[in-house]
Amino acid sequence: MPRPAEQPVDQPTVERAGRPSPLRRLPLRQILCLLPLLVVGIWVVQHRSLIASGAHQMFTANPYWLLTAVATTGLGWVAVSFARQGTVLERLPARRLFITQFAAGAANHLLPSGIGASAVNIRFMTGCGLPPARSSAALALYFLAEATTRVGLLVVLLVAFPQALRLGPLLPESVSGMLVAGVVAAAGAVVAGVALIRPVRRLVMTFLRTALADARSLHMRPSRALALWGGSLAFPLLQAAGLVAVALALELQVRPAHVMLAYLAATAVAAVVPAPGGIGSVDAALVIALVAAGAPVESATSTVLAYRFITVWLPLVPGALVLGGLVRSKIV
Numbered sequence: 001m002p003r004p005a006e007q008p009v010d011q012p013t014v015e016r017a018g019r020p021s022p023l024r025r026l027p028l029r030q031i032l033c034l035l036p037l038l039v040v041g042i043w044v045v046q047h048r049s050l051i052a053s054g055a056h057q058m059f060t061a062n063p064y065w066l067l068t069a070v071a072t073t074g075l076g077w078v079a080v081s082f083a084r085q086g087t088v089l090e091r092l093p094a095r096r097l098f099i100t101q102f103a104a105g106a107a108n109h110l111l112p113s114g115i116g117a118s119a120v121n122i123r124f125m126t127g128c129g130l131p132p133a134r135s136s137a138a139l140a141l142y143f144l145a146e147a148t149t150r151v152g153l154l155v156v157l158l159v160a161f162p163q164a165l166r167l168g169p170l171l172p173e174s175v176s177g178m179l180v181a182g183v184v185a186a187a188g189a190v191v192a193g194v195a196l197i198r199p200v201r202r203l204v205m206t207f208l209r210t211a212l213a214d215a216r217s218l219h220m221r222p223s224r225a226l227a228l229w230g231g232s233l234a235f236p237l238l239q240a241a242g243l244v245a246v247a248l249a250l251e252l253q254v255r256p257a258h259v260m261l262a263y264l265a266a267t268a269v270a271a272v273v274p275a276p277g278g279i280g281s282v283d284a285a286l287v288i289a290l291v292a293a294g295a296p297v298e299s300a301t302s303t304v305l306a307y308r309f310i311t312v313w314l315p316l317v318p319g320a321l322v323l324g325g326l327v328r329s330k331i332v
Contacts, residue, residue, distance in 0.1 A: 058249075058306050065249030069310050072242040077101045079234035083145065084121065086228025087138035089217055092128055096331060100124045103326055105312075106319030120323070123332040137214050145232040153236055154268060157261040164258040165265060165292040239311070240264060243286075246307040254295045262289035283308060 058066060081098045085091075100120060107116035118139055125135040157164070218224045240260040247259050254262075266285035283304055290300035326332045 058309065061246070061249035061306060062251075063249075065245045066306075066310070069242040069245040069249070069307065070314075072238045072245060073311050073315070076235055076238040076242075077105075079231045079238055081231070082227045083142055083231030083235065084138075086145075086218065086224045086226070086231060087141045088125065088130060088134070088214075089221065089224065090128070090130065092125070096124070099322060100326065100332065102315070103319050103323035103332070106316055106323050109316065120326075120332050124326075127331060134214060141215055141218075141228070142232070145228050146235065149229065149233040150236045150264060150268065153233070153240075154261070154264040157257065157264065161257060161261055164255075164261050165289065166294075236264060236267075239267075242311060243303070243307050246310065247290075247303050250299065250303050250306060252290070252295055252299050252303050254290065254293050258293040259290070262286070262293045265289050 077098060080101045081094070084097060084101065085094075104117035104120040107120045108114060109116065122132070122135045122139060125138060126132055130138070218228065237260075240263040243263045244256045244259045247254060248256070252259070263286065266289035267282060270281040270285040286304045286307070287297070287300045290303060291297055295303070323332070
C-alpha cells in the first residue's frame with residue numbers, strides 16, 4: 001500500500017518563527033549608553049535660552065581670563081580624582097578614574113543631590129574589585145572630607161572678611177528662619193528614622209563600622225590622607241578661582257576674595273535644594289551672593305551665566321558621550 005505523501009514543510013514560516021524580533025536584537029547596554037546623551041539633549045533643549053545667554057556674555061569678555069576659568073574647571077576634575085583615590089587603600093587606574101569624574105559631571109544632571117555622580121563612582125569602584133559596602137563607605141568619606149574643607153574655607157573667609165556679604169537687604173528674616181527650621185526638621189526626621197526602624201539602624205551601624213575602619217586605615221597611609229584632604233581642599237578652591245576668573249573677564253567690580261566667599265556661601269546654601277546639577281538653585285544663590293558682595297544685579301547675573309556656561313553647559317555633551325562610552329565598555 002503506497003504511503004501518503006508527506007506534507008511539505010513551510011520553511012519560511014519556520015524561519016520567521018525562529019527569527020528574533022528587532023527589539024530583542026537590540027542589546028540593553030547599547031540602549032543604556034545612549035540614555036545619558038538623550039537625557040542631556042533634553043536638558044539642553046529645555047535650557048536653551050539660559051545656555052544662549054551664558055554664551056552671549058562671553059563674547060564681550062576677556063578671552064584670557066575665560067581660558068583661565070576653563071583651565072580651573074579641568075583641574076577641578078584632577079582634584080576630585082585625587083580625593084577619590086584617597087578614599088580607598090587600593091590603587092585605582094588613574095586614567096579611568098579621571099575620565100570617570102568627567103563623565104560623572106554629566107550623570108549629575110540625571111538625578112538630584114549628586115546621586116548621578118555617586119552612582120557612577122560606585123559602579124566604577126565595584127568594577128575595580130571593591131565590595132559594594134566599601135565603595136559606599138569611600139563615597140561617604142569623600143562627601144565628609146569635601147564638606148569639611150568647603151565649610152572650613154567658608155569660615156576662614158568669613159572671619160577674614162566679616163563685612164564682605166551684606167545679606168540683610170536681600171533676604172527677609174522670615175526666609176532665613178524658615179530655612180533653619182527646614183534643615184532642623186529634616187535632620188530630626190533622619191535621626192528618628194535611624195533610631196526607631198531596626199533594619200535601618202542595623203544597616204547604618206554596619207555602614208558606620210565599615211567607614212570608620214576604612215578611615216583609620218587610610219589615615220595611616222600619608223599618601224592616601226594627603227590625596228583625600230588635598231584634593232578635597234583644592235576642588236572648591238579651583239571652583240571659586242574659576243568664578244573669580246570669569247568675574248575678572250567681565251570686569252566685575254568686586255574683590256577676588258569677596259567673590260570666592262560669595263561662591264562658597266552660595267554653594268553651601270544651594271546644597272540644601274536637591275536640584276539636578278544645581279540648575280536654578282546654584283544660579284540663584286550665586287547671583288544673590290555676588291549682589292550681597294557689592295556687585296550690580298545685571299553684572300552679577302552676567303557673571304553667573306558665563307561661569308555656569310563654562311563649568312556646566314560646555315562639558316555637558318562631551319561628558320554624556322564619555323559616560324555612554326564607559327557604560328558600553330563596562331567600566332561603569
